[in-house]
Amino acid sequence: GDSVTQMEGPVTLSEEAFLTINCTYTATGYPSLFWYVQYPGEGLQLLLKATKADDKGSNKGFEATYRKETTSFHLEKGSVQVSDSAVYFCALSEGGRQGAQKLVFGQGTRLTINP
Amino acid sequence: DTGVSQNPRHKITKRGQNVTFRCDPISEHNRLYWYRQTLGQGPEFLTYFQNEAQLEKSRLLSDRFSAERPKGSFSTLEIQRTEQGDSAMYLCASSSRDRGKYFGPGTRLTVL
Numbered sequence: 001g002d003s004v005t006q007m008e009g010p011v012t013l014s015e016e017a018f019l020t021i022n023c024t025y026t027a028t029g030y031p032s033l034f035w036y037v038q039y040p041g042e043g044l045q046l047l048l049k050a051t052k053a054d055d056k057g058s059n060k061g062f063e064a065t066y067r068k069e070t071t072s073f074h075l076e077k078g079s080v081q082v083s084d085s086a087v088y089f090c091a092l093s094e095g096g097r098q099g100a101q102k103l104v105f106g107q108g109t110r111l112t113i114n115p
Numbered sequence: 116d117t118g119v120s121q122n123p124r125h126k127i128t129k130r131g132q133n134v135t136f137r138c139d140p141i142s143e144h145n146r147l148y149w150y151r152q153t154l155g156q157g158p159e160f161l162t163y164f165q166n167e168a169q170l171e172k173s174r175l176l177s178d179r180f181s182a183e184r185p186k187g188s189f190s191t192l193e194i195q196r197t198e199q200g201d202s203a204m205y206l207c208a209s210s211s212r213d214r215g216k217y218f219g220p221g222t223r224l225t226v227l
Contacts, residue, residue, distance in 0.1 A: 004157070036218075041220075042220060043119070043206070043218040043219050043220040043221060044158070044206065044208075044218040045218070046215050046216070046217075049215065089157050089158075091157070101210075101216075102148070102160040102163065102171075103148075103150075103158070103160065103216065104160070105157025105158050105159070106157050107155065107156050107157050108155070108156070108157050
């Protein structure tokens with residue numbers, strides 16, 4: 001079945017540092033790709049998405065580009081803030097029966113930003 | 116949107132007991148999903164409803180698990196004869212056809 005592999009954490013950076021969290025996927029079709037973020041004590045929130053090859057998703061200064069040739073969707077941010085500390089999940093959307101769009105998640109990467 | 120709500124937020128139970136969780140989706144969303152998240156892992160799909168019909172179930176959903184969505188509104192997930200391996204965060208998400216999924220805050224289950 002489809003799968004997602006993320007770079008292992010935890011990742012610790014200083015404020016204003018450049019961030020990259022690697023994500024690669026294996027899929028039989030052409031899935032949509034997502035980054036979700038989970039802040040402490042809160043539910044998963046969609047951060048950004050891309051639905052086809054070469055699409056770039058962006059939100060809150062974060063970006064990720066759907067690279068079909070390398071089956072990757074790496075998350076980047078040019079200058080991180082303390083408030084970006086959270087767990088980040090890469091995911092793909094796998095079609096199922098009767099319109100189900102199941103999300104397949106990576107294991108998550110915990111990011112801590114120090115002031 | 117008022118968001119997806121889940122109750123209870125935390126549940127501690129003894130092995131062998133039955134537990135039931137509730138999810139209230141965003142009101143106009145006809146699609147509802149349950150996921151399970153264990154410590155240090157990403158969420159895993161359990162089951163999917165479109166309106167009141169349960170249309171897909173993961174192999175992770177053993178026969179001790181049952182989910183319902185009467186009248187296509189709220190949903191319940193029941194676990195019978197709980198085991199320590201059932202300890203996890205149970206997440207609910209809802210969506211409509213043209214919109215992304217919105218996740219609830221989850222119910223954390225601890226089986227002693």
